Amino acid sequence: MASVSIRDVDKAYGPTVVMKGIDLEVADGEFVVLVGASGCGKSTLLRMIAGLEPITGGEIAIGGERVNELEPRERDIAMVFQSYALYPHLNVRGNLGFSLALRHVPRAEIDAQCRQTAEVLDLGQLLERFPRQLSGGQRQRVAMGRAIVRQPRVFLFDEPLSNLDAKLRIAMRTEIRALHQRLGATSIYVTHDQVEAMTMADRMVVMNDGRIEQVGAPLDVYDRPATLYVARFIGAPSINVLEGVVEGRAALRTRGGQSLPLPAGAGVESGRELSIGVRPEHVVLCADGALAGTVSVVEHLGHETYVYVDTADGRLCALADRALHLAPGAAVALAPAPEALHLFDCASGRRIDAPQKQVAA
Amino acid sequence: MTPPPGPARRRRRGLVEALNATFKHWSLLPAVLLFALLTAYPVVNLLRMAVSTIEFREGGENWSFTPLHNWSLLLADTALAPVVRNTLVFVAVAVAIEMVAGLALALLIGGLTRGKAVMRTLMIIPILVPPVAIGSMFKLMFNHDFGFFNQILGWVGIAPVSWLGSTKLALLSVIIVDVWHWVPFIFLILFAAVEGLPKEVLEAARVDGATRGQLLRRVTLPLLMPALTVALVFRAILAFKTFDEVYLLTGGGPGTSSELLSLHLYKVFFEQNQLGYGALLSVFTIIGVLSLMVLARWLTRRWALR
Numbered sequence: 001m002a003s004v005s006i007r008d009v010d011k012a013y014g015p016t017v018v019m020k021g022i023d024l025e026v027a028d029g030e031f032v033v034l035v036g037a038s039g040c041g042k043s044t045l046l047r048m049i050a051g052l053e054p055i056t057g058g059e060i061a062i063g064g065e066r067v068n069e070l071e072p073r074e075r076d077i078a079m080v081f082q083s084y085a086l087y088p089h090l091n092v093r094g095n096l097g098f099s100l101a102l103r104h105v106p107r108a109e110i111d112a113q114c115r116q117t118a119e120v121l122d123l124g125q126l127l128e129r130f131p132r133q134l135s136g137g138q139r140q141r142v143a144m145g146r147a148i149v150r151q152p153r154v155f156l157f158d159e160p161l162s163n164l165d166a167k168l169r170i171a172m173r174t175e176i177r178a179l180h181q182r183l184g185a186t187s188i189y190v191t192h193d194q195v196e197a198m199t200m201a202d203r204m205v206v207m208n209d210g211r212i213e214q215v216g217a218p219l220d221v222y223d224r225p226a227t228l229y230v231a232r233f234i235g236a237p238s239i240n241v242l243e244g245v246v247e248g249r250a251a252l253r254t255r256g257g258q259s260l261p262l263p264a265g266a267g268v269e270s271g272r273e274l275s276i277g278v279r280p281e282h283v284v285l286c287a288d289g290a291l292a293g294t295v296s297v298v299e300h301l302g303h304e305t306y307v308y309v310d311t312a313d314g315r316l317c318a319l320a321d322r323a324l325h326l327a328p329g330a331a332v333a334l335a336p337a338p339e340a341l342h343l344f345d346c347a348s349g350r351r352i353d354a355p356q357k358q359v360a361a
Numbered sequence: 362m363t364p365p366p367g368p369a370r371r372r373r374r375g376l377v378e379a380l381n382a383t384f385k386h387w388s389l390l391p392a393v394l395l396f397a398l399l400t401a402y403p404v405v406n407l408l409r410m411a412v413s414t415i416e417f418r419e420g421g422e423n424w425s426f427t428p429l430h431n432w433s434l435l436l437a438d439t440a441l442a443p444v445v446r447n448t449l450v451f452v453a454v455a456v457a458i459e460m461v462a463g464l465a466l467a468l469l470i471g472g473l474t475r476g477k478a479v480m481r482t483l484m485i486i487p488i489l490v491p492p493v494a495i496g497s498m499f500k501l502m503f504n505h506d507f508g509f510f511n512q513i514l515g516w517v518g519i520a521p522v523s524w525l526g527s528t529k530l531a532l533l534s535v536i537i538v539d540v541w542h543w544v545p546f547i548f549l550i551l552f553a554a555v556e557g558l559p560k561e562v563l564e565a566a567r568v569d570g571a572t573r574g575q576l577l578r579r580v581t582l583p584l585l586m587p588a589l590t591v592a593l594v595f596r597a598i599l600a601f602k603t604f605d606e607v608y609l610l611t612g613g614g615p616g617t618s619s620e621l622l623s624l625h626l627y628k629v630f631f632e633q634n635q636l637g638y639g640a641l642l643s644v645f646t647i648i649g650v651l652s653l654m655v656l657a658r659w660l661t662r663r664w665a666l667r
Contacts, residue, residue: 051567052567072564072567072568073567073570073571079564079568081561081564081565082561083559085559085561086562086565088559088562089583089584089586098569101579102570102571102579103570150569150570
């Protein structure tokens, strides 16, 4: 068990700077998820923590000890790869016990450890099989087992569930969380799937273009996205975004020419250009809302129904009552709840907070 | 109305079905015949030669069935023992050096971050040089008075050595040339394999705690085993039949000190005109190469399973 500190870390490939001034503290025993679109640098950051990728500047410390100069094997970490990276020439027992055999642990002890790990992960029947004889889910378990068998200080996961089918992915998600609760080991988990990030993280780190956009507990990030990028990235269906200019004290004139009431005391001066984000669950379908439009698509997901409405400001999404029978082409109006609006500066994309506390319901 | 099928009709239908079911096998027949004619016939002919004495008389071949005569020639051939010994030493030493050097170069160049393509191209030049050119080139380099090797020795204060003229050094000199000629071959096969190694598996091993040595021994080499086997078997077979280098450099001499099996065969066939005995020796060479292959396969499989 150990904390991980990333202080002012830079990464460049030759003259190309891909990461600049990354700061992140991961507490002992915490489960932190790095999430972002592909190419945002989350895997690179993980590989730098592992020591597989050298860092150009700054410092990485594990358990308070600077590890910049240490080889991966000296960092006492375990990593689960997206491709699982099992040793194809070793059977499951050999894969699980590999790291122990490298440390010249006595054979009997290796066997005992392997058996125990296999039991935890339900691999007992497969110990003699080779990776090529296993299904994707079983390989994934072996990769997990290989990581936990040696009780490292930090677990690193690089999109470990991406190659599984949807059902198995959801099952493994829960299992990894349960495993973490049992072992309590510091874990850093990389994924591009925001649902995975939301469901698994103690804290999530949203990355974009080699920068950290926001760090926080999943619900905090969802409720108070720090930037327009985070607002768009987290949540499905995606947040609705409207652009416009502040008119008077409490209204926004949208690009489409509609007028949208802003929350009381938003504290934005007239004439300022804003991007407004509002989540589908905060948009009410009604007869006389601020935004008029026609229904284009209705999606029934069973437990909820999403209605997509074409307005003068583009297509907006609202969470609707399933009892509401709407046909495409029907004229409706949308009323975004003013207190649930997220205000962002149009140019920088940064959140604009009201002078007093603003609550997003 | 069709009449109910009679016994004759049923039998015919059975025949048609059998033909249909086995048609794909029958359709191979022409290819099998051609193969037999092109490949099997020469081998069978060689076997026939091995038990015959062939003489050229009155403008034609004269074959006589004399199996014992060829065997007695074999037993009386005093050059054979040193030739076999030379060949085994040559194959073992040359191939071992080539495998180790080829592997080392493949790993080294595979680990480069830039200039890989250039290095690979440079590396394969020796295979492109015609063997005759290699022979004359190295004959000059091995020259006692002005050759490259003796000049190097001269610089470090060692007296010139008779590379090709001494019974102790002649075989070694041939091995040096063979290594120069064939390391690139091993390198090419293993380089492709090194480039194809799964990167994440190697990374996983580094994270798991493998030192450089452990990584090589416990992951890289086992993963390269198929390519190593192919390289070893191919190279050993080719080395067993080496002819041009010896013929051009030493002619097998001095004495029989660097004479290899292929050169000996050449002498038996074309200098002594012992066609029957030569064929018998050829058959033994084939058996030798085959058992080498089986042995190599067995050894590598054992090693891979460990």
